[in-house]
Every structure is written in structure tokens, then in C-alpha cells.
Amino acid sequence: MVLDESSRKIIGLVIGRCEEKAEALRDIFQEVEKRKNEANDRPAHDIFLAMSSILKTLHTSPYLDRKNRNPDRVLGTCEWFVNHQLFRKWQESSSSSMLWVSADPGCGKSVLARHLVDSELRTTTSRTTCYFFFKDDIDDQRSAKSALCCILHQLFTQREILFSSEIVKRLETREIHFTDSFDELWEVLIMASQDKNAGEIVYILDAFDECEDQEHSMLAQALCKLYRTEKAFNLKFLIISQPHGTIRRGFQPLDMPGLPLVHLSGESEVETDKIAREIDIYIRARVQSIRDRLTLSLEDEQLLLQGLLRTPNRTYLWVYLTMDLVQDDIGINKLGIRKAVSSLPPTVDHAYEGILNKSHNPEEAKKLLHVVVGAARPLALAEMAVALALQPDHQSYEDLDPKADKRFREYVRDLCGLFITIIDSKIYLLHQTAREFLVQDDPSKGVHPEKARLGEARPKSNDDELRWKSSLQPRESHRILCQICVWHLLFTEFETHSLDENEILSQYLDHVFLHYSAKNWAYHSRASSIEDDDAITDSLLAICDARTRRCLTWFRIYWADTKADFPQNFTILMIASYFGLERVVELLLKRDDVEVNSLNGTYRRSALSWASENRFNGVISIWKGTDVDVGDRYGRTPPSYAAWNGHMATTKRLVKAKARVDSVDEIGRTPISYALCRARAGSVEVISRELLTSAVGKGHKTIVERLPEKAANMEAAGDDGQTVLWLAAESGHEAVVRLLLEKGANIEASAYYGRTVLWSAAESGHEVVVRLLLEKGANIEARGDDGRTALWSAAESGHEAVVRLLITNHSTVRVVCL
Template sequence: MADVGTIVGIISLGIQVADGLVKYYTAYKDRESETAHTVKRLTHLLGILEVLRKNLVDRSFQPDETSLLETIKSSVGDCEDLIKELEKETEKFTQSASGSVTAAVRVTGRRLAYPFRQSTLQKLDEDIAEICANLTLALQVLQQQDIGSVQDEIQDTKALLELVRADQISTEIKNWLNAPDASINYNDACKKKYPGTGLWFIKSPQFSTWLQTANSFLWLKGFAGCGKSVLSSTIIQHTLRHRRSNPAIGIAFFYFTFNDDAKQDTSAMLRALILQLAPQLQLHTTTTTTNNKDALLPRLHQNYRGGTPPDPALLDTLHQLITRFDDVYIILDALDESPRHKHREDLLQALAEMRSWPGPELHLLVTSRDEQDIREELVLEEEEVVVLKGGKVDADIAAFVAGHLKDNRRLRKWERFHGRIEEALTEGAKGVFRWVECQFSALEACPGSKTRLDALLGSLPRTLDKTYERMLYNIEEESVDDARRILTLLCTAKRPLKVEELIDGIAVELGDNAKFNEDSRLMNQDDIRHICPGFIEVDLNNEDRGPTVRIAHYSVQEYLESDRIVASGTARFSVRRKEANTEVASICLIYLMDEALCKACMTETWVFGYDAKYPLAAYAASSWADHYHEGDPLDPQLHRLALALFHDDENALASWANIYKWAGYKRDGLGDRILTPLYLAARLGLDPVVRVLADEATSSPTRPRKYYFESALITAATFGHASTVALLLTHSSAAINHLGFEGTALHLAARHGHLAVVDTLLAHGADIEARDYRGKSALYDAAAGGKDEVVRLLLERGAEIEPAGTYDTPLECAAAGGREAVVAMLLDRGLDPNRGRYARPLEVAREHPAVVRLLLDRGADVDLGTPTRPLALACSGGAVGVVAVLLERGADVEKAGGWAGLMERAVGNSDPKVVDLLLEHGADAKGEEGCHVTPLEAAAGLWNATAVMRRLLDAGARVNIGKEMTPLEKAAKKSSLPTARLLLERRADPNLGIQMTPLEAAADEMSESMMTLLINHGADVNKGLQMTPLEVLVQKEVIPFRLVELLVQMGADVNKGFKINPSEVALRHGYNLEGIVVIPGEIEVESIEGAGTLGEKKEMVIVIGPKAANSS
């Protein structure tokens, strides 16, 4: 057997070399931009080496594992020469540095050429990549030895869910982002997996290459029911195992879901991936700063607090997250379940953008059926495609069949025939897992006789379609109507329905005597399963919403909606989208207008129990209008029901709005208050209903209530219903320029980017220069929101480009929002890039490098400000990209406040990147001239700006120099332990202050941990500039005697003070400091969390009753 010690020796040498190289390169702060990639790869290598060594040392190899150990030895042995080559390189580097790493750091401005040459770094990267490839193989062999027997362990799933759980993200941000939970789908797929499922792929070179190759991509394609989702769960699980070799790896996944609208579009995918990756940054081991990590999601939230961020903003955030890891593995399952004519084109474009991102970090794997649009958009090389068919998939099916026969209690009656059943199902499956699942349903229902079994196995349907056709034939005749209703509701619902919701949907009767019939309610989920065996699944693990029901497989819904079922003998079960939506909309309206429901929900107390008594109410209230639009609004029954809702003396209308509000849906004009039936119909774009209500209003002898048409027009414009807007204008053209709370209809349409509505309003004579309550025209709203097409249309129709009477201009609005295309459009119209009212465009664009570059290209003066210069504003805002552009374009540092002023601004924003940039361009880290505080002093006054402070200290800032306070004094005043600890590590004088000594300041703040830290580093307990520390404490309104005792214990003189005698003051408060007696002896002083122990033996302290004997 190979010698484990030899292998471990090679690995230990590798750890030593890699660690030395990391320390060498990270010591040169001024060369980070050149060495960042190499340092990242070295850190990755170091992680693999350490995990591999731990696995080898901790494991006891058995005699029968000789071949395993030889394989590992071979892989590690292939690295030995490369590791020794790296060792030689390290020796060259240290020779050229002429001393230690610390000495190298102190050589200001020195250029050590060889280690930083591009050729040197490239050779290092090549060697590191080769070592990583070999070691990763060794680690996989070691970790996957028992992979087949443990792949479904609960521990793996638990570890994955803990990794992607967003506990570190604030509840406010999580609720705002509203990301769908992909772990539900992952758990469902894991339940269908048996030991060994998918191992053929895990052990394949394609999977290994995908894990190890930079910027890799794989498409797993296969026909419906071949097990893609189950295989995805296996891939996710084993990618997690790969991650254990490097905590700087991120993992995220998403399952597109045909029966859940919330899991079908690009936005849902991006929001889920972001929420999974963001908390993983907490475990990142590279040198990314805390400030930059934490800023991503809060910044996105701040920019789009009022709603869901657009896809480009989500993509940008995801990209930034990915670049903060060494590698990120993203698995996307079932692209084909994103509706082709609704969301898929945008999804494929987003994937194309993700694949175009520079950098090696992203590894993307997707699964789907082989559909033309997906195939044409992906444009892949042959090695990037894996076709799921053939013997390897058949082996997975065989394992599935064997496992299911063994585990399913309802199949125990066939135990004598398991071998025969296994052979028949495996042979008949032809690579389709779903076909096997359906045959199991038939076996469960089959009476337990050999004759019946022979008949069943002898007549197995050849295809999935034939299987579904037979299953529909077998539905009992008396259950056909309920089964058809169940399948229609589940195929059409906007999300998985709860069991109780589905039961109430079945109990609604359509036709001339339409009503909700409580007597028709089924008893429970078992009744649903009995009516539709094999077609549905009940998910019992939905903690938030209770058990939900869904179509069992995408192929079921596809068959029910296809033309193939129409040509079969089961056409009555066919689900046609338009007719099905019409039916579901009718069901929802009938339910909402149930008399008992309407009466009950008009009482405020009913809110606490409505969902239990009427479980379908919330879904019906929130979704009926969506089904109405996707159905046939002119269907006689649906049209009659919709009119009835709006004509029912506002009782049904009010109850619907109440349910909508109580169900917690987003406030968007419904539920806040009842306005008018016309307003609500216009808000939803219900044109047939709007037409009738508008006709009634204009023909009625009674004058409509004030603003009846105006409010309806504005809400229709706000929500983009162009046809509704046109319809309303034919009834009341006078409403077109009505000024509402947020502007005219044109303002609202422009603000939300509804091009067709803007066009309709202008065609009907809307005033293009109408002003809102801020005095602004619609062009402002479109420009500020980046609505390019609306801006173009307004300009073509003659909108004034610089309207008078406002405090800013459309150009300023667009520049401030980073709307590059709009800025270009306005500049093309001849606007002066240097002219503004509130501020110049270059000043307000201070967070947007692309806009700044565009303005400069078009003639903006880089130094013109009112009064603050653009460069100064950019430094204050932490906009490193803008600072870089302005310096590149020759911004005058002196006009912007000088290097000292700029450094103060950058430090105040606690952004190390801007500080680094200023230092690179000549800023003085000392900053002792030209500013009222030094940069280090300013940083020390922030709560935790240690990253910035390290940059300043490494660049020569003097640790004891300040103007208002010394840096340590300021840190003590702010009670910032991390800051004080760093300063003391860099030899700050614990007794030096300007206004107070640091210990005096800490006593003033009554910070026990800060006082302990300072004393631990030599602070004099009797020294002060205004008062002694003890004197400070005894003058507090409530004396902190624990801190007093600490000072006395450490030698404070109870009778020494600048202004008062501490012992006398304490005595007046009933405490006798003289009673604190120090008895000779030795004891370790108690450690304060974060401050460390005092590090030496002090005299034992005994407090002899601190209360005075005669306190009166």
C-alpha cells in the first residue's frame, strides 16, 4: 500500500509554499490590481491542500483500499515537481526583496520587477491551475469513495439548505426582494432519488471538467420524464461536496416550475440566486472588504425600494456577487418550463449575458428538453452538451424501480413477483422515469391476484401519452366532472393551490344556477387523490401555506393541453388555455359573490378567520382578473358575472377589496379604499366592464360624482391599459388633462414607461407641457426613470427640452439616475453639458461612471462645480469608478480641495477602494497639512473603518498624530474596539491624547472593554489631561462601580484628582473606595470579551463592603 506519510509530506510542502506566496504578494498593497487574480488562485490552492491533508490524516485506510490510495498518490505525485518549482520561485522573490516580507512592505515606492512581471504571474497561474486540477481529482476520489451509499444522507441536504439560507439578510430586505424558495423543488426532487441515481454523470469527465474549468457551461438535455430534475438534485449535492474544498466557492440553484407563476421568469431566477449567494459572502475567505460585501443588497434595496428591481439591475447585482467569490456554481433546472411565448426569450437573453461576463468565476449548468429556441440561443460546442439517454439513464431507472418496489408499502402484495415487475418496468421505460411512476400507480390499484398482474404487465402502454390516455379512461364515471375541474384548476392556477383552496374550487357550480355549494366540498386530500390517481401530487412540507396540490409532472399538463388528447377518446379532459382561464375566472367570481361570504367579510372581526372558513377567498380576490384577461372576456357567463360584481350595490365589490387587503397583497390601488366601480374596473383594464359602466354614467340623468372619469383615466394610464384609456376618452375627453395627486394621466404613463398609453393620450390631445404638483412636465418623469422610448416619443412630439420654472432640468434628472441612453438623447438635441439649475449634470451623475464619461466626451468641464467640484463629490459618495474617470480625464485636485480634502472625504465614506485610488495618484496618507483632521484621525472616528486605516498605515500615516484628537483617543471616544485594537497593534501610544488620554475618553464613555484593552496595552490608570480616569467615573450621575473597582484594582489612586478627590465624591454617594482593599496574592484578572486578558499576574482584590459604614 502506498505510504500516506509521503503523500502528506508533499501536500505539507505545498501548503508552506502557497502560504508563503500569498503572504508575499498581499504584502504589496500598491500592486493589488496586478496580483489579485494570482492571489485568488493561490488561496484556492491553499484551501484544497489543507482539506486534502485533513482528509488523509483523519482517515484510516483499509487493506482493500490499495488502489484508492495509489490513485491519490499518483495525482499528488504529479504535483510534486510543480510544487518544488513554486518553491524555487518563492526563493527568488525573497532574494529580490532583500529581506523579510515586513521589510518589503516598508520599502516605500520600490519596484521589485521580477515577481510582478506579466510573464512571471502567467507562469505561476499555469502551474497553480495544473496543481489544482490534479489535487481536485485526488480529493474527489477520496471524498466519492463511498458516494453511492451516502448521497441521500439528510446531512448533505441540511448542509446545503443552511448554506443558502438567508438568515444574515434583514427581514425587510428579504420581504422586499420576495425571492421564490427553490429549496422546495430541491427537496421534492431528492425524495424521488435512490442510492446511485446520477452517479454515472458525477463520475463522468464532463462533470469534472465543468467543476474545474474557468467560465464553464453545460447543457443537460433530454425528453420529458427522463429524470432531469432528479439528476439536478444530485449535481447540486455533489457540487456542495466540491465546495467543501474551498469555502470561497458559492453555490446557487433554481428550478423553473410549470405550475407556479412565481418560478417562471428571469426576475424570479435572479432574485432567488441573489438571495442564496448573498449570505454565503459571510463565509468568504478572501480579502473582500466587509463594507463592499454588505453594500450590495442594501444598495439595490435603496435604489428600488418602491418595487421589484428591473432585470438589468438584478443581473448587475448578481454579477457583482459572483466576482467576490473564487468560483460560483449555478444550476438551473427545466428551462423549458419557463413559458416559451411569455418569459423564455427574456430568460435566454439573460443567460447569454451571464455567459458573456468576463472573469473565470462563473460555472453554469442548465437542464431542459431539446427545444429549438433553447438550442439556437445557447450555441454550444459538442463537449458542452450531455444527452440524457441510453444505458446510463436505464441504470438509474432500474435502481429507481428496485428501490420503489422495496420501500412502497402498497406494493408489498406483489413481493413474490418483484423480480418480474422490475424486469418488465425497466425494459418498458425506455429512459422515461415518469412512465415508470405511472405504472406504479396502476400496480397499487390492481387487485392482488397473479392473473390480474399478468394482464397488467402484458398490456403496459408503450408511450407516456398512451399511459395518460389509459389513466383518464380508468377514472370512474361519477368522478369525471370533478376530475376535469381538478385538472383544469391545477393547470391554470397562478401558483400551487392549497388542498382547501382546490376543494372549494371544485364545489363551485357553473351554469344558469351558478353558486358556491358547501355541500359539494370533498372531505380531504385523499378524496382528491382518489378522483385523479397518478395525475396529482400533494406536498405536505409547505410550512408557510400548508399542504398544496400540483400536477404531478410537466408532461401531464403538456398532454392535457396538447392536440394529441383531442384526437383520443379522452378529449373531454382536454385543457384549452383560453377556455380554462374563462372557467377559472368564473369560479373565482361566483365564490367572491357568495352571499354569506360578502356579509361576513364586511365585519372587521372576520379578518381573523376568513381564510379558514373560505379558503379560496384570497386566491380568488387576487387572481380572478388575471384569469379574466387570459380567458374570453366576452364569454356570456363571465361577462355577466363581472358586471354583477361591479353592480352589486358595492357589497360584493367592497368585500372583494377587503379580502384583497387582508390577504396582504401589495397595495396597488385595490384594498386601500373603495373609490368607484369605474375606477376599479379601469385599474384592472376590464374593457367590457368599463364600457358598460361608462355608458351608464354618461346616459344617467344623475350627474356622476366628482372626478368620476378623471380618476379612472389616471389609474388606467398608471397601469398601462392603453385600450381602456382610449375607451374612457371617448366618454369624457375633458378628463385628459386633469391634475391628480401625482400628476396628469400623461405624467403617470410616462413615469411608468407605458409607451402605448403615452401615444394614445397625445393622439387624443393631452397637453405635453402640463405640470404636476412639482411644476414638472411628463418629460421629467420619463427621463428620471430611464424610459428611453417614452423620452424619444415626447421629444418627437415637441416636448420642451428645458422647461422654464423648475429647479432642475430633464438632463439633470437623467444624469442623476444614471440613465445613459436618455442623457445621450438629450445631448443630441443640443443641450449644454455644463449647464444646470439645481446642479450641473456632471455633479449629479457622481455615482454613474458611464454617464460621467459620456458627459465628458460631449464637452463637460471636469472641474466645474457649484460650488463643490465633481471630483470632491465623487470621493464623498464612494464612487470609485467615477473618481477613476475624473482623475483619468485630468481633474484638478487643488480645485477640488487638494489631496488632503479629498482623502478626508474618501475616508469619511469608509471606502478603501477610493482611498487606494487616491494614494495611487499621489495623495499623502499622512494628510497633516491642509485639513482640520488627518485621514487616519477621521477614519478612527468611524465605527469600524479598519480596512481604510490599514491602507493609510501601510502607506505611511503616523499612528500618533492628530489635530483634534489622536487616532486612538478618537477610537476610545467612539468605543470602537476593532479600531483601537488595530491602532495598538501598530504601536499607538495608549497614554497620548490631545483633549483627553485614551483611557480618560474610554472612562467618559463607560466602556469596560475599551478600558480593559487600553490598560492591557500599558495605559496609565492615573494619567489624564482634564481629569484622571477615576475622577471621570465618580462624577457620573450614576457611578459605574464595576469600572471604578477595575481602575482601583489596577492601581488607580483613589485620592488623586485634578478638580476633586474621587474617594470623597464616591463617599457622598454611599460608597467607600477606601474599603476596596488589595491583599497580596496572585490572580489572573478577568478577561473582557473583545479586549483580551491583562496578560500578567496582579494582586488579588477583595472588596470589603463598598457601602460606607455610616452613609448618612
């Protein structure tokens, strides 16, 4: 069919329009598909952002750097362990198990741990290895929670598939920050380890004995619970520690046949011999290094080697310290070598003594060591330079003359030798045993006068007298640090600058040591009891004065780490209460210009509320006539804050001060619900007992009704044996007595001297309660330890109506006169 020109034009126009419509539809479909893909991608993108945020939060400690603080092993060492049949059996096992390795100090445990992580147990396609090196001189390295955070960070970065959306959602939706909850972190660790894609997982924990005591116990309990339960996954823990009894007792529930705990004891005679032979390998390597550096002859090398090998009970630490002493004493001839090896320190303690005795300024060395052992965190070289330079008459940075970093590094080494180590420009003690050598175990013993006068000329210490040993008292270390911080915060620079928030927070970048002073002055004050010194008390009052620029400067820097809104309109009493400064609070409460119950602007909280949250019972006990039930902007009272933070003793103190236990905040929570929600196992019952006792004593029936059965322990006895029913009867609260009886309380429970519930109500003259108890079958003839009955008690107390009621309910009345 042939179309004419007109028809072709019409058809062409129609086709063109169809093509335009098709193009438009195609664009619409593409846009729909694009939006659909974007919709699908958005959750994934959100999850990625959440995962990144969580991983950043989990990175609480530079664990890789901390591992690498420990040197690599010398070839031929660590073999006693890696070739041991117990280790090999544990390593080759396909089931979950725990290996505990113990050895004495200075035996190379941390070097072994690094070797295991880097070599023997390194991560492979089928095995994931994570680790944490505890260290008691660094805050984030002595925390079990920090350890779990770092292990999870390693696990999720090495095996991203284990970082499930379920775990992401769980961590995102926690009411409290998950890094502050051991239980939450542990549950997530187990969740990830049980994943079908997990494969073999190895967790290595070095220096377990340097973990903070309470968290160390929590971790030991969690491990025991894990391995006493059958688990279908391959999760292995390798724990390395000193052979402390507390650790042994913590793992005791697993130390029986059939349970997956293996203890490889490096302190046993067989293993000690193997370690000793490997230490000899280390000695030979160190001597060879000295020979090469000092160009000793082969004969001189052998003379030095034989002298070192003659010393009994050698450890890696002893060799390290001794070689440093020897290098300084070696001459270029045999006489010098003989002299050096003839006076080798017999023990690590004597090596420490020898190192510190070489200090060119013992008093300055002692001050530096006080700062190192007492500091809340390791100080940088620049911070330590300021700390040592600070004097009480300094008023600004212009008065200081600190040494430059390079010069100060050399100065520190001259002061303390190998006793101090500098890593990433931060100052640490060389080893845990260095702290044990210096710091006095029992501060009540005081410091020997000879040890206190380290700066005086004296003869060289002999083997029987170690003047540096136990020469530092912890309280004195904190006193020195408190003084340094307070002198620093009184600098004129902090009273004259802008109060702009951003400028204040940048101050610690411009002013060395300000961040440390702002964060830790109050901690050192509490730990040193320095407030008893009237001179320092005046300075503490000055830096607590919330009306000054100085106070706002350091307090904003301190508050920045809380990640909460800054509390406006804080008062001097709030500052002192928040930081637990008892002496300062005591002085302030005597002043007429201090309003005890005033509230700050941001949170509408009182000084008592802040002290309760931070568990400062000494401060709380000072207050008299304070409103213990004043609520903040959320309706939360001081006992709510104490209970929410798990402070049992504080909660009890507030309850005894007549605080209400039924005050409800804006989300419907009470102190009781917070206590039950937050308290650790074992504490819940005690807190609930105190709260229940208070509710019963005041007749709050609704509180008793709300308590779960576990919390409302009817038979829990107070200090004098009174049950809650006994207390309710004594107080005459008939409704509460009836409720407790309905809940199953023991009507015949007796308290001090065998006095029963009925006796309690009768003595107090509560006729209605006595009638109720009789109706419920209370034994009217029950006698106390002294033979007295409820009738005798009522008669003695002059309660005529109760006496008539008891006589009416008893056919035979016999009064025993005593």
C-alpha cells in the same frame, strides 16, 4: 512629620472631596464611553435591521421545499452525468464558466439537480452553492426575478461576509422595489460574486425551460453578457433544461471556441444509452419494492421485470406512471402478472390516458383539472373543495357541502390518480408533461366532440385515440374559474359584515377561498372573454359596485398585497378600468349616472389613469372625449403612469389621443423622462419617437430641446417614412424646424412617394418654413417618385405666396404636367 489631629481632619476632608471628584469624573468618563460605544453600535444595529429586512424581502419562494419536492436518486443513477468528463472539467475549473445540461422530458433532470445540490456540489468552506428550481405551474417559481431573489437569499445567509454595507445601502435607496427589477438584482448578484472573499460560487438553475418567456430571455442575455466579458472571479452557472431551440438560440453567442460555455447534451445517442441503463436500475429498484410489498415470488418478480424491460424508449416518468397502473392490475398469480405486463402503456401519453380513464367521475375530474391548469397559483385542498362544490344557485357558505381535508384528499386521488400530486396540502400536476398532455396548444382548433364528452360511456381508448389528450382549452379553464370566483364573491356573508378595515382583512382567514377569489376573479375574466356572456356581465357589475360592502370586502383584500394606502372613494368605473373589464366599461360609459373624469379621494386619480398604469389598452380605446391630461395629487398624468411602468403601446395610444408630453409632476418629471428612465432597451427609441413626434407636431420647441440626442433620433421614420423634420415642416412650426436643423436633421429626407421636407412645407402653404428651408440650402429641384416638385405642389394647392417665393429662388421654372 507628625500632623496634629486638626491637620489630619483637614487633609482627610480634602482627600475625601478629591475622591468624590475623582468618582464623579470616573462616572462622567464611563458615561461618555458608554455613549461613544452606543454611537458606534447604532449604525451596526441599523445595518443589521436593514439586512434582516432585505433578507426577508428576498425570500420570495420556499426554495428548499420546492427542491425537496423532487425525490432522492436511486443508488447507481445520475452517474452518467457526475462521471462525465465535461462535468468534471467544469467542476474542477478555477475560472468562471457555464455548463448547460439538456435532456428530454422524463429523464430525471430535476432528480439530478437535487443530487448535485445535496451531494456533488454541496456548499463547502471554499464553495458556495445556490439553486432555484423553475416550475411553470407556480407563479413565484416561473419568474427569473424570483430566482435571483432566492439565490441572493441563499448567498447572503451562507456567506454573510458578502452581504456588504454597500449592497445594503444600494438596495435600501432604490426608487423602485428592488425585487421588481431584474437588472438591479442581477447587478447585486455580480457585485457579491466579485467580492474578494467570495471564493468559488455555483448557481444551479433547474428546468430553465419552465421560466416565463420574457424573463427567460432577459436571464439568457445577462448570462451571455457576463461570460463574454473577462471576469477575474470564479462564478459558475449550471443550467438544466429540455433541449428547446429557444434556449439554444439564447446561448448561441457563447457557443464558439474560446468562450466559457459547455453544452452537455443528454439527448445524444451515447448519453441516451447511459441514461437508459440507469433507468433499468430504477426499474429493478421499483420492482423489488413491489415484490416486498406484495410478497411476490422470485419467479413472479422476474416475470414483471422482463415485461417492463421489453418496452422501448423508457423514461423515469414512464416507469413511475406505469408502475402505478401495474400495481393495481397485478394479481397474486402468474396469470395476473402476465395480464398486467401485456397491456403496458407504450408511451407517457398512454400512461396518462390510462390513469385518467380509471376516474370514477370523468366530468368532475375534468372540472378539477380545468381548475388546476387555469389557477393563478396552486390551490389548497380546502380551497379546491369549495371550488368544486360551488354552484350558481349557492348564496352563502351554508349552502356549501365541501368534503373535509382528509376525505377530499382521497377523493382527489380517486378522481385523477397519479395525474395529481398533493404537497403540503396543495394540489399540483404531477409533471410539466401532464400539462402538455391535457392543454390544447392551439385553442382555435376546438375540442374534438369525443374529448368533450368524457363523461359518457365509451369503449376503452386504444393506442390511436387519446381522448384526454388536448381536451382542455385555456379559455374554458379561465371561464370555469371566473364563474366560481364570481359566484363566491356574491355570497351574502360579504354584504352584511362590518366595514372595519382589520375585520375585512381577516375575512379571508375565516372564509375559505375568499383570498383567491378576491385576488384573481378579474384575471380569469380577462383571460376567458366571459364578459361577452350577458348573464355573467350583470354579476360583474354587481361585484364592481364600489358603493357596496361586497366590493369593499374583496377590494381591500386585493389591495392589501399592494402595500399602498387604500384608495378611498373608488367608483364602479374606476374598479372596472383598474381591472381591464372592457365590456363592463363600455356599458358604464352609456349610463348617465357615471362621471367619466371623477377622481378618487386618496390619490386624486381618474379611471383612465388607473387603466393606463395597468396597460389596459382595450379599455383606453373605448373612451371618447376623456381628459387624457388630468393630473393626480402628485401632478402625474395617465401617460406618465404608462411610461413609468414601461407600457410602450399604452403610452403611444395616449400620445395619439393628444396627451401632452411636457406635463410636469411635482418632482419635475414628464412622460418623456419616465419613458427614458423606465423603458427597456429597444423600447426607449420607439417611445421617444412617439413622444417626439407629438411634440414636433404640436410645435413644443422646449420638449425637443430637452430630449437627449439619443432620444431625438432625427432620422427615425414613421409608418409613411416621415422624419420629425418632415412632420415639423408639414405642421408649419418654424422654431422647431430651425432647432431640428441645428441638431443635424437631414434637410433632404424624403417620405412617401419620395416627397421631401421642402415639398411637405410647400404643399401645406407654410411660407416662413419654406423660406427657412431655402436659406438652409434645401434642393428646390428635388422631385418625388411622380416627378412633381415643391413648386408644383404649392401651385396645385393654391398657395400663391409660396409659389412666388419658390419662383423667386429659382431662375428657371419648368412645370411638368402629368
